[in-house]
Amino acid sequence: MAEIVNLRRARKQKARTEAGKQAEQNRIAFGRSKAERNLTEAERAKAERHIEGHRLSRDDAPEKA
Incomplete structure (x- = not known):
């Protein structure tokens, strides 16, 4: 017989x-x-600062003409 469910x-x-x-x-x-x-937040912020610090051109520095 089958099991009753x-x-x-x-x-x-x-x-x-x-x-x-x-x-x-x-x-x-x-x-x-x-x-x-x-x-996690501290690691993300550190990585962002690291990348920003190695940027070749910065928006805040005056550009040479």
Whole structure:
């Protein structure tokens, strides 16, 4: 004989599984600590300053004619 399946329970279990997958993706995307966010921001700012410091022509310097 076939196994009897309660459709309501099956739907709820499927919804829980999908919600769990979505939660895992959100934890990966947004679940960083404040220290990690600050570190990433500091690294980005340092890289930006480094690139800006090596720029050949600057907007604030007077151009030679």
